[in-house]
Amino acid sequence: MTPVELLTRLFPSGHEVVAGPFNTLAGRAILTDGAAVEIVGVTDGAPLSPEIAIELAGSIIRIVQDGKKTPIVLLIDTASQRMTRRDEMLGLNEYLAHLAKVVTLAGLSGHRTVAVLYGAAAAGAFIATALAAQTLITIDGAHPSVMDLPSIARVTKLPLEILEKKAETTPIFAPGVTPLAATGAVLENWTEADNFSDRIETVLTLEASSDTRDTLGEERGGRKVAHSVALRVAAEFGKAAR
Amino acid sequence: MIPEEIVRSPSWYESSARNRITGLLDAETFREILGPAERVMSPHLELFDLPPAFDDGVIVGRGQLDGKPVAIIAQEGQFMGGTFAEVSGAKIVGLLRAVTASAGTPDGVSAVLLLLDTGGVRLQEANAGELAVSETVRALLGVRAAGIPVVALVGGRAGAFGGGGIVTACCSHVVISEQGRISVTGPEVIETNKGAEEFDSRDRALVWRITGGRSRVLLGGADSYVKGDVASFRAAAARSRNAAPPFTLETMAAEQDRLEKRLSSYGDCRDTPEIWARAGLADPASVPDIDDDAFLALLSEREIKHDAR
Amino acid sequence: MRDWTRQKTERATRMDAAAPFADGKVVAADNATDMLRRVIKSGDRVCLEGDNQKQADFLASCLAQVDPADIHDLHIVQSGLVLPEHLDLFRLGIAKKLDFSYSGPQSGAIARALDQGKIELGAIHTYIELFARYYVDLTPNVALIAGVCADRDGNLYTGPNTEDTPTIVEATAYKSGVVIAQVNKIVDKVPRVDIPGDQIDFVVEAPRPFYVEPLFTRDPGAVTDSQILMAMIALKGIYAEYRPKRLNHGIGFATAAIELLLPTYGEKLGLRGEVATHWALNPHPTLIPAIESGWVEQIHCFGSEVGMDRYMSARPDVYFTGKDGTLRSNRLMCQNAGLYACDMFIGSTLQIDLAGNSSTVTPDRIAGFGGAPNMGSDAHGRRHVSDAWLKAGREAAGGAGPLVRGRKLVVQMVETFGEGMKPAFVEELDSLALARKLNMELAPVMIFGDDVTHIVTEEGIANLLLCRNADDVEQAIRGVAGYTPVGMARDRAKVEALRQRGVIRRPEDLGVDPMEANRNLLAARSIRDLVTWSDGLYSPPSKFRNW
Amino acid sequence: METFTIRARARAPLPGTGRQAIVGVVASGNLEILLERSETDNDVVVDVATSARGFRAVWEAVVADFVTRSSPGGVRFSIHDNGARPDTVTLRLLQGVKLLETQP
Structure with missing residues (x-):
């Protein structure tokens, strides 16, 4: 899906987004009620370089400096960080x-x-972009990952076939939307049949002041212990003070 | 007999995470949370036929530094490379969230000390580890937003790589020693993907020129440079918690400016001595080889302190 | 009438054939291969200089480019077979027969090539043994050597890494052979003349400096607590006991640990000036703290070590240096010194059997010997005495008779389990299986049991000098073999009896507390510390840095 | 991974009052030992989880020698081993009991 196709489906009421330097884009879109949304993005699976990062950050700082508390939608199709x-x-x-x-x-x-996330994002670039937002939505065909399986095989010194077999039993390490959603990284995955415009407007109204991804991972069974461990640490923290 | 410059006191680089904590805090003040006897361990390593650790390679708790309460997190770089994983990450995130929640209450702390020693995400738990890094970033910035400084201490064998490099740069203040390394993609991975011409990971002098403590502090990627002993890290941690920048729009705008300037000033350099020459250092080639005292003197001459982090 | 000058005539023919590719003695790098084609004939004995440290690597790559149809069946006679190009010569059919000493990184490739019949093996020698044969029955027809620089007359400066060169050149040049040197640079005047020009026929300025392997650099950062414990046991149970002043150390981490403990633990034991004052030793960086602390009187070196040159030039009272100020090493001389003038050799090994025979051969690797069998053997021709030598001899003889001669202390240090929990103590050495597989008449054994005087493990010391029969030896070895199958099969009563006799000494018998064996005892805990000790004179190779 | 439990009887309970201690790190060639004073009298329990298969007999011999040498009665040793050699295991066991003995 191209950024323009995506924008048109997300914001049928209108959008004015222009390409910036280094495969970035920035601009504004209008929701069906006429409210404005700020758009910042990276396109074409460009590996995340210092140039791209600083360009995106600059756009967002200007939005915050504006003081209007406009919602920000980040459109992400990057790769890993540039190596x-x-x-x-x-x-x-x-x-x-x-x-x-x-x-x-x-x-x-x-x-x-x-x-x-309408394309790829991996490793440090994934952390700095898609995972940094309060909420992450993936579009069918998106490919989030930490590291590809052949590279994991190399580092862990396990044969690829064995790794692929293990991936069938647990979402804990394999790349892709499904395992990452199970661990709580992705709130929703939208398919071709979904009405993106309705969906984004619903998502924008959700309360998101606290990070609930570990709760989500627990509910979905992809990260069974993270949330309870974090809660136990927090509960003990006060006790340890006395 | 033994030259004075040779550190005889416990070395940060050689110490275990537990010994670093002992050396960093006031004696007998450390209270561990979910300690080894609780057996809160990785449920995933068994799948890979790997032995677990009782603390999953992360020790969290609280104690005192110069009589003031602090929260402390230490990664054990020798266990699975000190990696972020489901349990090890949740311990970090849980502690950071508790610090934020306790801000301004009698249980509050004066600072968080984050002892990084990590290769990044634990690949056997890649998705959980990646999320743990992201949750750590968010929880850590929550702590800073609550007005509590987070001090990163980097000088272990594993350095601060991958997500660990990102977490480091999210802290209010970064303390580093000569052996410390900060980077995102490790030299071996760059070499594997792009070839030895791009980055020869066996050329360790090059690895340190690119990622090492001296290069980082000269470029502004770290804030305090210390000798490699535990006592020096302790002194720097105590000092820096009083001088940490707040996490505000102004700070971020200043960081934007700082990082933009770095790109425009040095973006075409290939190696750090080029940067140092351009920055006006008298003898850039000698920077890696002078002793710590000489390097500290050079730093104090140049005053490269910034508040933009 | 017999022609008594066939060799001179043959040499003249070859020199004439090579002349078009040379300008006097100087050959351009591009012409080197063509020149070699004219100088070398099929069936020649060729020494392609290479040892465990320096390599005539450019000439090696030139030789590997000749057409095997033109030149084949060469007989390679050189101490080190360590470059891939060396193996290429056999793989391509340029060379056929091999007599050597050491293979290091090519140990696996040599074993495979032997198995495939690509190499016809003469023998695996110790250095000094191969050098000796250069003068008897393995004299090279052509020697391809390496130097730092040469003038246009062929005067050669081989510098700190002189190593094998004078020995090779002497044998070749004075027996009508042809000597070709690759140098890093051709200069108007060499800093000192290590080899006179009339022994050198051609010089080639190589496109890059000859390769030197930093084989003797041990990172203090990698020394383990077990190795420190073994070093403490050795210092207390052997150095303090026998007081050997003249010695050689192997290259393992256990002996590196000893070097790093001299200024700390050794000082505490009051051993400075009493032991380890005179050395036949490569320039081990880990010895810097002991040198700087006043332990060491002098050191003669087999070769140099990458990064140590400036330090040694600044310590001419300790090292052998030329008038130009740089180190002069010489492998033959130093090996001789190790054989005849040292009271102790102490080094690591990989496997020890029940008779104390030791080997570094594994089923698929032939690493060769280098100098260890020579360093680690008792020289029966020795006639001068020293306290350490006499004490060892008396222990072996069981008394001090009128004709009891001394013994060299030959100490093997080994951790009971090696890499991957492989037991170091075995019923049968792997080298025997290898010898059977390759039909070798003599299994490669590094040091035979009858030369070994002590075995040190983390379990203690087995003093074989005090053993009176094969059973004593076996139980003494089992007694320090720990939890290996060999150790677990010990006769506990016999081992206890040996301990009562002082044949076996445990750490607690020596007053060594394993809990005190930790890295804080090391005089330097990192390569960076060694640089500091050297006052910045030591500049380690990049791969050893962590700054 | 291989896991097993070794039981032994010591001559006497371990002196001191420390309740628990941890020594070592699960690094390559190393191990961690968690010591807990949870057994009765002279009982010694050693739970081993090791990455090196096929060395149970060695562990039993090491533990037997250690119990003779140190007499750590009443202590449970829980071990995570990443291929440590027997001398390292013995050293960590000794360090562990010393720590437990001397702890407040």
Whole structure:
């Protein structure tokens, strides 16, 4: 799905989004009630470079500085972070963190943030973009991942076939929308048949001030213990003070 | 007999996570939460026929630093590379959320000390680990938004790689030693994907020039540079919790400016000595080799402190 | 009438054939392969200089490019067969027969090539043994060697990594052979003349400096508590006991641990000046703290070590240096020193059997010997005395008779379990199975049991000098073999009796507390610490840095 | 992974009053031991989970020697092993009981 097709289905009442440098886009869209939504995005599966991260973060900072608390929808089709010596030398970790921080700050500042993943996102780029928003929606065909299975096979020194077999029994490590949704990363996956416009408007109204992805993972059975462990730590924290 | 510059006191790099905590906090003040006897362990390692650890490689709790309460999180880099996973991550996230909730109450703490020693996400639990990093980022920024500084301490064998590199840069203040490394994609992974011409991971001097403590602090990717002993980390942790930037729009705008300037100033450099030469360092080639005292003197001359993190 | 000058005539023919590719003695790198084609004939004995450290790697790659139809059946006689190009010569059919000492990284490839019949093996030698044969029955027809620089007359500066070169050149040049040197640079004047120009026929400026393997660099960061415990046991149970002043150390981590404990634990034991003052040893970076602490009087080196040159130039009272200020190493001389002038060899091994024979051969690897069998053997020709040598001899003889001669201390240090929990103590060495498989008449044994005087493990010391029969030896070895099958099968009563006799000494018998064996005892815990100890003079290769 | 339990009788209960202690790290060639004073009198229980298969006899011998040497009665040892050699196992066991003995 192209960004324009996606925008048209999400915001049939209108959108004015322009391509920025380095495979980014930015602009505005109108909801059916006439309310405005800010759009920021990355396209064409571009590996996330310092340039892209700083461009996206800059757009979001300007939105927050605007002070209108407009909802922000992030349209994501990236890859992993760009893997070059130069980017690491320049502190790619800071650029990715800066982007994640700015998206999070927008949420804390009263902007509803929703990421719509319509392509790929992997590893650190996934964390800095799609996973940084309060809510993550995937579109059928989206491909989120931490690392592809052949690479996991190499690092864990397990044969690929064995890994593929294990992936059938648990969503804990395999790439893709289904396992990631089971662990709570993805709120909803929309298919071709869905009315994206209705859906996004519903999602934008959801309360999202706290991070409930571990609860979701527990409910869906993909992350059975994370939420309860976090709760136990929190419960003990006060006791440990005394 | 032994030269003074050779650290004889416990070395951060060599210490276990538990020993780092002991050395960092006031004596006898550490209270561990979900300690080893609780046996809160990874439910997934068995699938891979791997031995678990009683604490899943993360130790969390609270204690005191110079008499003031702090929360503390330490990754054990020797167990599964100190990785973020379902349980290890949930312990971090749970503690950070509790710190935010307790802000301003009698249970509140003066700072969070985050002892990173991690290769990033545990690939056997890749999805849970990835989410744990994302949840850590959000919970950590919640702590900062509540006015409590989070101090990252980096100097372990595993460094702060992958999601660990991102988490590090989300902290209010980063303390690092010469051996510390911060990066997203590790040199081996870049070499595997892009070839040894792009990044020769066996050239360790190069690895350190790109990711190491000195390069990071000179570029502004870390804030305090310390000698490699536990006592120096303790002193830096105590100092820095009072001087940490708040997590605000102003700080982020300043960071935007700082990072944009870095790209435009050094974006065409291939190696850090080029950056240092351009930044006006007298003898850039010598930076990795001078001793810690000389390097600290060089840092204090240059005053590269910033409040944009 | 017999022609007594056939070799000189043959040499002249080859030199004439090669002349068009040279400008005097100087051959351009591009012409090197063509020149070799004219100088080398099928069936020649060729020494392609390479040992465990330096390599004539450019000439090796040139030789591997000749057409096997033109040149074949070469007999390679060199101490180290460590480059892939060395194996290529056999794979391509350029070379056929091999006499060597050490293979290191190619140990697996050599075993495979032998198995496939690609190599006809003469023998695996110790260095000094192969060098000796250069002068008796393995004299090279052509020697391809490496130096740092040469002038246009062929005067050669081999510098800190002189190593095998003078020995090879002497044998070749004075028996009508042809000597070709690759150098890093051709200069107007060499810093010092290590090999006179009249022994060198051709010099080639190689496109890159010859390769040197940093084989003797052990990262203190990788020394384990078990190795530190073994080092403490050795210092207390052997160094303090026999007081060996002149010695050689192997390259393992256990001996590196000893070197790093000298200024700390050794100092506490009051051993400075009493032991380990004179060495036949490569420039081990881990010895820097002991040198700087005043333990070491002098060191003669087999070769150099990457990154150590500046340090050694600044310590000429300790190291052998030329008038130009740089180290002069010499493998033959140093091996001789190790054989005749040292009271102790202490080193690691991979496998020990019940008679104390030790080997580094595994079923699919032939690593060769290098210098260990020579260092680790008692020189029966030795006639001078020292306290350590006499004490060992008396222990072996069971008394001090009028004609009791001394013994060299030959100490094997080994952890009871090796990599992957493979037991180091075995009923039968893997090398015997290998010898059967490859039809070798002599199984490759690093050090024969009758030369070994002590075995040190984390369980204690077995003193074989005090054993009076084969059963004593077997139980003494089982007694320090810990929880390996060999150790578990010990006769507990006999082992206890051996302990009463002092044949076996446990850490607690020596007053060594295993709980104190930790890395805080090391004088340097990292390569960076070694640089600090050296006052910045040691510059380690990049792969050892973590800064 | 292989798991098994070894039981032994010590000469005497371990001195000291410490309730629990942990030593070591589950790194390659290393192990962690959690010690808990949870058994009665002179009983010793050692729960082993190890990545190295086929070494149960070695573990039993190591534990037997250790119990003779240290007499850690009343202690349960829970072990996660990542291929530690017997000398490392013995060292960690000794470090563990020392820690438990000297803890307040």
